[in-house]
Amino acid sequence: EADIYQTPRYLVIGTGKKITLECSQTMGHDKMYWYQQDPGMELHLIHYSYGVNSTEKGDLSSESTVSRIRTEHFPLTLESARPSHTSQYLCASSDPRWAAFFGQGTRLTVV
């Protein structure tokens, strides 16, 4: 059983609000990722991290930001949420052989 946790599981917020999606893993993995997943669409990488103090943008343009101050923690922040941000956000970490482990996801709805 993978030890990667995301909170909250579900979130409904109003437009313009600032939100932070939490992701933590207890496996000591250096590599962590954030993906966006819409129904019927492929997973899109929006951010990733090699390790502490290292973050990169992924393939999908995103208005979110991430930080990696501790190995186990990789939060994603939206400074001003919009309805177009409504989606499912998946956090993952990978072991040295590149197998990825995923959290349960946060389903975000912006109204």
Place this chain on the structure above:
Amino acid sequence: AQSVSQHNHHVILSEAASLELGCNYSYGGTVNLFWYVQYPGQHLQLLLKYFSGDPLVKGIKGFEAEFIKSKFSFNLRKPSVQWSDTAEYFCAVNARNTGNQFYFGTGTSLTVIP
């Protein structure tokens, strides 16, 4: 950029039928290949992976996948599906020498009818 294609978007099978889900990728270099499964209401889980060696890899729950390098394919198979196999299946590719990025297909929704 790499891409991963899963041509079957929705598959409906009866129990005991055989399953094959297609996965093709575009990257020509050395790759790691994965199949992930997402059961209803649950998180994505690793089903099986290929790094090197025997191109036929076996995963959990009786699933297997075959890497055919010449066809850039990594198809998932199961000889006899069960109702509990109803889930979303994602193929993913990670290139060994290009950093941390995984590329996922759009997923295949499998429904197994009892």
